[in-house]
Amino acid sequence: MSVPTLSTDTVVHEVPIGSRPGMLVPARVYADDALWHEIAEDHALDQLCNVATLPGVEQRVYGMPDMHEGYGFPVGGVAATRVSDGVISPGGVGYDINCGVRLLTSTFTLASARLRLESLVHELSRTIPSGAFANPRLSLDPAALDTVLREGSRSLLDRGLATVDDLAHTEAGGSLEEADPDAVSTRAKERGHNQLGTIGSGNHFVEVEVVDRVFDSTAAAAYGLVEGQLAVLIHTGSRGLGHQVCTDYVRLMLSLLPEWNIHLPDRQLACAPLASPEGHRYYTAMCAAANFAFANRQVITAAVRDAFRAALGPSASLKVCYDVAHNMAKLERHGGSELCVHRKGATRAFGPAHPETPAAYRAVGQPVFIPGSMGTASWVLAGTDEALALSFGSTCHGAGRALSRTAARAAASGAQVRHALEEQGIVVRCPSAHGLAEEAPNAYKDVERVVAVVHEAGLARKVARLRPVGVIKG
Amino acid sequence: MTMSFAPHPSFEYLPHVGELRLRLRGSSIADVLGQAALALAELLVPGRPPTGPEQVQEIVLEAPDRAALLIDWLNELLFLAERDRWLPSRIDLLEANETHLRAMARGPVLECAPSLVKAATWHGLRFEVGDGGFEAEVLLDI
Numbered sequence: 001m002s003v004p005t006l007s008t009d010t011v012v013h014e015v016p017i018g019s020r021p022g023m024l025v026p027a028r029v030y031a032d033d034a035l036w037h038e039i040a041e042d043h044a045l046d047q048l049c050n051v052a053t054l055p056g057v058e059q060r061v062y063g064m065p066d067m068h069e070g071y072g073f074p075v076g077g078v079a080a081t082r083v084s085d086g087v088i089s090p091g092g093v094g095y096d097i098n099c100g101v102r103l104l105t106s107t108f109t110l111a112s113a114r115l116r117l118e119s120l121v122h123e124l125s126r127t128i129p130s131g132a133f134a135n136p137r138l139s140l141d142p143a144a145l146d147t148v149l150r151e152g153s154r155s156l157l158d159r160g161l162a163t164v165d166d167l168a169h170t171e172a173g174g175s176l177e178e179a180d181p182d183a184v185s186t187r188a189k190e191r192g193h194n195q196l197g198t199i200g201s202g203n204h205f206v207e208v209e210v211v212d213r214v215f216d217s218t219a220a221a222a223y224g225l226v227e228g229q230l231a232v233l234i235h236t237g238s239r240g241l242g243h244q245v246c247t248d249y250v251r252l253m254l255s256l257l258p259e260w261n262i263h264l265p266d267r268q269l270a271c272a273p274l275a276s277p278e279g280h281r282y283y284t285a286m287c288a289a290a291n292f293a294f295a296n297r298q299v300i301t302a303a304v305r306d307a308f309r310a311a312l313g314p315s316a317s318l319k320v321c322y323d324v325a326h327n328m329a330k331l332e333r334h335g336g337s338e339l340c341v342h343r344k345g346a347t348r349a350f351g352p353a354h355p356e357t358p359a360a361y362r363a364v365g366q367p368v369f370i371p372g373s374m375g376t377a378s379w380v381l382a383g384t385d386e387a388l389a390l391s392f393g394s395t396c397h398g399a400g401r402a403l404s405r406t407a408a409r410a411a412a413s414g415a416q417v418r419h420a421l422e423e424q425g426i427v428v429r430c431p432s433a434h435g436l437a438e439e440a441p442n443a444y445k446d447v448e449r450v451v452a453v454v455h456e457a458g459l460a461r462k463v464a465r466l467r468p469v470g471v472i473k474g
Numbered sequence: 475m476t477m478s479f480a481p482h483p484s485f486e487y488l489p490h491v492g493e494l495r496l497r498l499r500g501s502s503i504a505d506v507l508g509q510a511a512l513a514l515a516e517l518l519v520p521g522r523p524p525t526g527p528e529q530v531q532e533i534v535l536e537a538p539d540r541a542a543l544l545i546d547w548l549n550e551l552l553f554l555a556e557r558d559r560w561l562p563s564r565i566d567l568l569e570a571n572e573t574h575l576r577a578m579a580r581g582p583v584l585e586c587a588p589s590l591v592k593a594a595t596w597h598g599l600r601f602e603v604g605d606g607g608f609e610a611e612v613l614l615d616i
Binding site for chain 2: 190
């Protein structure tokens, strides 16, 4: 993108108002030189500047170091709009509403479980439906689905699929109270009724990790992490139900834009005034879909526990460390104003002082999980108080793609990727050779650089590095 | 116009770092819509025409313009693929103009619901007419 940018710091790049017609606020991107050049190669910066034209956008729009081209919003984009006179944009959340990451910590070390690792990964792949498969063990009737949409993970307590401790270690307790199942279309419910407890496709996964290195022993102790320990990372979202909610509301809002006199540079930025009935209805539908996603990761958690017991013995136990969303719009107070913070491929990263940081983590800040790729490290970070002023309390969400899916497939076949991972001692299960090739480690940016930037910028700080030893891909 | 799972499709995939951009060409709006369905089937069940017990569905859509019609068409097929585990392998586009489509689609019920594509998006959407016929581009969220 050819716009004037100012580097105000080694990792801070500013695009001033006026660089593009209609920008109401400047754009700021956190990136080192190498990442900045990668970001400038696609249309991500154009898209971030488009977001800066949204009505009611406040202060600045932000790009995280893993930012890349998306649709409407860039992936890795953050924008806050005023509740009083601003808009909510389904494109700022994405089709996979509340796509997110959950970390489970186990009582095993890699050394103690190494001989049974293959059977553990096999058991996980057998227990958790992935790819195109629905959940044969949990199809919800309309009333039960509405309960999940209304209550999220809390609805699973009675089914024995969740514990009170699990909910205490999930963002918002795994249950957004503004959710309204009636705002979710019948079509969305028809897509989602048999998908609870499934990973889906694309970059979604369940991974067995080993805690490779601890960088912050105080925070690691608070999170229950020690070097050598086995852990499980779950990455998935609201499945077809969430996709349909976004499809429905983008279509509705596009038809009403002339009525609201809203002019957009990109139709995928379709939005509605937060104060309008349609804006409010989307928000409550999005919350319902987010509850479905929290519940999805919770049902998968129960399946992971079953698989651990089957493979490693009946005493095997796993604790939820935390569960964070990275595709979401949240109503939050910043600087005395009530704002709707859109995080599209970005993670909330609140510090010790924030009231929404869970009680167990008040001394160190909320945990943040940054998946790498299936052959490289993932990271556990801690939220910071200063991130509130730097990025509305947001940080990155992953390594960020560097290669298109076509280019990734051309670079290596699924069989070659599988072989390379097995050479590293990583056990892989994936129903699709195409999918495996598209998600190859070299298709992603260097997660170490991404994490180094957010650490240096103060958006989050390093706590521990995880190394994959078992991968179940969607 | 009848479209089948064809060996000579008029569509191609363009580079996009995160998602998948589809370029479609055809001699008419109906032709482009038919190509879009075939491209989607190829993506969801790559490499081979899907087989299984056949089901027939009538699809009727109204949209404000042909680009919106393309989005609605693709999203309708994605919805049916996931809800009914069904993918058309033969489509009779009985009526198709700038704002309206009526199709009779035949295809197999699949073993499981394909879920690779989340949605057809509006970002960078175009559906234009030129000297050589119609050309469209649409970005699919993967």
